[in-house]
Amino acid sequence: MHKLRLTAAALLIATTAACANAGHGPAQKQNGILVGDNGMTLYTFDKDVANSGKSVCNGKCAVNWPPLYADKEAKPSGDFSIVTRDDGSKQWAIKGKPLYFWIKDQKPGDTTGDGFKNVWHVVQ
Numbered sequence: 853m854h855k856l857r858l859t860a861a862a863l864l865i866a867t868t869a870a871c872a873n874a875g876h877g878p879a880q881k882q883n884g885i886l887v888g889d890n891g892m893t894l895y896t897f898d899k900d901v902a903n904s905g906k907s908v909c910n911g912k913c914a915v916n917w918p919p920l921y922a923d924k925e926a927k928p929s930g931d932f933s934i935v936t937r938d939d940g941s942k943q944w945a946i947k948g949k950p951l952y953f954w955i956k957d958q959k960p961g962d963t964t965g966d967g968f969k970n971v972w973h974v975v976q
Contacts, residue, residue, distance in 0.1 A: 878922065884976055893962060895965050897972055922944045
């Protein structure tokens with residue numbers, strides 16, 4: 853009986869976690885800005901064309917601006933869609949614009965990439 857209770861509790865925890873993750877999409881608003889599950893700020897790039905299904909930030913650009921990758925099983929939801937990168941990997945987008953982190957942000961809440969070269973912007 854003790855094993856059964858433990859298994860039921862584990863199932864309940866797993867189900868609750870899955871539902872919680874499904875409810876907010878790949879990112880959520882925190883203090884007025886969009887952040888990833890790690891709490892780090894997300895950005896868009898003016899050179900990406902909304903709804904093109906692609907990211908133009910590849911190579912060294914993607915080293916400095918790491919994409920918000922989507923799992924193979926990820927499904928678009930609400931304002932969130934998925935684009936295919938040049939290497940075939942999948943990346944989350946909001947309103948058709950790919951989402952990125954900034955390598956120089958050190959902790960959750962940092963927004964040091966906002967306005968970088970007048971083409972990178974915090975998602976609000």
